[in-house]
Amino acid sequence: MSKSNKPIVWGPFAAGGTVTAFLTPVLTLLALFAAMRFSPDMFTYASMHAFASNWLGKLIIFGVITLSLWHAAHRFRITLFDFGVRADLVVATILYMIAAIGTVSTIFSLLSI
Amino acid sequence: MSRNPYVREVPKTSWFFRQPRYMRYMAREVTSFFIGAFSLLLVVGLKRLSEGPEAFQGFLDALRGPWGVLFCLAALVAAVYHSTSWFNVTPQAMPIQRGEEFVPGKMIVGAHYAVWAVVSLIVLFMGI
Amino acid sequence: MEIIQTDIAIVGAGGAGLRAAIALAEADPKLRIALISKVYPMRSHTCAAEGGAAGVIKSDDSLDLHFNDTVGGGDWLCDQDAVEYFINEAPKELLQLEHWGCPWSREPDGSVAVRPFGGMKIKRTWFAADKSGFHILHTLFQTSLRFPSIRRFDEYYALDLLADDGRCYGLTALEMRSGEIRHFEAGAVIIAAGGAGRMFPFTTNGAIKTGDGMALAYRAGAPLKDMEFVQYHPTGLPNTGILLTEGCRGEGGILVNKDGRRYLQDYGMGPETPVGQPVLKTMELGPRDRLSQAFWHEQQKGNTVSTKWGDCVLLDMRHLGEKKINERLPFVRDLSISYLGMDPVKEPIPIRPVVHYCMGGIHTDINAATPVAGLFAAGECACVSINGANRLGSNSLTELLVFGRKAAMSAIEHLKSAPGSNNASALAAKAQESEARIRALFDKSGAKESISGLRNEMMHTLEEGAGIYRTGDRLAATCAKLAELRQRYADIEVHDKSKVYNTDLLQALELGSMLDCAETVAVGGRDRKESRGAHQRLDFTERDDNNFLKHTLSYHHPKEPPRLDYLDVVITKSKPGVRDYSGAHK
């Protein structure tokens, strides 16, 4: 038996779990408001852009998005296994790829703001 | 050989119907789908934001509509379920010992709920 | 029949058996050790022990004090050389367990904590909350996993010892999962198979405590010693016999009768001490035999509380408070709530005396050796005689360790000096005989007697005749009844015809063991015409040192009641005196 490398993804999974637990409910609520046109001046381009322009904002956005992604990717991998999808390697590759692409895209977007 | 142990196979795709606690577990795990999807939505939103005002407006418009509402609602429910299930087990994963006593689990969970409420309110006011 | 070759076979993987196995493995890694047990080691009944284990460690204590408590507590029937050895080794063994990870309860400064126990003049009982035996057993089991030379045979039921020329060369055992019988060839055998409390209907003992080890040695020619001494523990839950440890009283719990009155001062254990301030060796901290006897007298006087499970007195721990109960006696609280529906924090708990421990057992000398060469015994099944006529609480767990180890050392000595058997064919024939005996039992059909029926009759006649107080007449009646049961036992039938995990067969065999042991209890008691420790006779109420400062030895006869013989008690420095548990003692 050798030590597993699961900690690479488990670290972000656990951190992401905590971050999403604190933030995702309120973020989804805001998104819901936005989707329902709850208030016209929500999510104006200007305010969002301003937030994403400073370094602190960038860091927060980066942290929240990527940790959530990795959290979800890892947990969903296990969920699929629990549903009986036994091609774990394929599942893991695809899901982690998605998370990786999301991470890279986030970095690029943030850098270009 | 007189022995012949009988092995009961666990049904690989339907085992979780056997006990309510397994169903609760699966519900918790499935939240990851919505959290993941929502995070991807944020990735896209962010990309649109970086592409300029029109792109971002397009993104918002696309979100508006019954499907967007439905999705956000589902994500909200999933996210809340995730949060509660996550906070409720923190004392197990990270017990805090003070001298000879462990800080009661209820207090640790309570503290998490309190922080959660404060954080949510702050974000909410910032957002609105 | 498959032959398993080993240097030393141990029957029983409770505290004593595991301690012996570890001692062997440590002494010589090349020794082949077979550890045979009818249950997985951690199921052994040592796990049920709650209170703790005695050993001198604190500076206010001394070896002499422990010696005097033990010898006096045993009503001078202890062999004092053995007691002395025991007392000397005790602290080392308990420390050894500490080094193996046993989670002993601690003082604030990090040293091991001790608690008071009945009949002890000073606090000296090491404890791990109220799960001491449990932790000892698991520590030993887990430590034993370090040693590859300990080969375990879990769920093997030992059937017969194989002896030739008065020497023991191994045994036969039934592999329970396959129903196959195995022949263990061994240079020496250590029996550590525990007690026999299941002979009685109301006991703290688990289902496995059926005296198999005692019967094994007895049938092979080793005498059983002092079997008439059966300890009643004063505080058992009335419906199940589940024990509430002596630690309850050690921590300050009190016993009251139906009028809410403490009564022990009426039976030579006073003067009454203030509630919540227990005084050692007085009142509730008197020895078990005296407390159980006091119950009997209260019952005769009509002072007991009647419950649907019979007459009880009350164990009141309310004044200890919830915090202390949770910290020191969590298991007691859990057991009372679960099995009786009563919370000791809120109400007094009804309790009554319950059969707990066999002081007697396989006769061994101070080296844990039996008269049969190559056969050793340790633990509750043995009688080196440190417990005499009444064991002091918390000496037994220590005894397992001290004499478990001693048996191992003696067995190694024996291996060095004794040549192997040159009569393989005789042994093989004996093994065949043993197998044939089981086959016959297994194959028989159309018999009249049921196992559970006979068992019930045995239990009840023993309780009738060999309870807390005994008389010559009732003992004689019990002897006659047991002789009858012995004959009827030949006519039982095993209905289960499967070879795999046949518990019907096992129960039949266990009944056989218990019947053997029961007869030695009754016959030994009948002929001991005095009152001493746990053996109290209404027709001979005094201790009689002129005639009975002696051990009873029972020898087996296949068709007749046991033959008795007597052996002088070893007295070294403590002359028989008065057992004084009144507050007046110094």
Next chain:
Amino acid sequence: MSERQIQLEVLRYDPETDREPRFQTYTVPCLNEWVVLDALNYVKDNLDTTVSYRWSCHMAVCGSCGMMINGEPKLACKAFIHEYPDQIRVEPMAHFPIERDLVTVVEDFITKFASVKPYLIPKEDKPVSAGEFKQTPAELMKFKQYTLCINCMLCYAACPQYGLVPEFLGPAAISMAHRYNQDSRDGGRDQRQEVIASHEGVWECSFVGACSEVCPKHVDPAGALQQVKVASTIDWYKEHLMPWSKK
């Protein structure tokens, strides 16, 4: 003086004659304070001597009488009749092969348990003659809970991951390793990590939590496993990102 009659459905399987397990129902007159084990003993003594099951202590400490009672892993000696309807179904513990009737084959657990080195590997050499290792009540509290495991294996019967992936070391074995890792006297964590931080070790656990829900001794193996994951993760990052930090 029976107070209640129950129908006790017992799974029966005799490997010598049965190809498949079957249920057999017994009508048992019970006292209200009885546990399921008492009902089984009643059957064994009075109705059918051929039923096989393990038990000994009748006080929830020897760990032998684990079985599925109405689908839930329970100690038969701590499953009170009054908490059940009149129909009670008992089956051998889930996830273990059935040897016979209610008796399971538990070798797998025993081997796994032994594999985690569940014994003290002292931090410092100290002869017994030098006295005890000091340990404060607070240090004892740190691992006390995990010493309470009675090896009843109910957590294995409850854990779906063990059912799905039989190689999984499982809750009790890993929490016992954790118990020793947390002991102030112990220095063997590195050795145990080799086993428990492997794939079949703690990483098969997805924190279902069922183990802790059924544990009769409140050991909370689920918690122990999460703590092991956290610690193993920190180990991994230290080892790979800060190789110099390794002793």
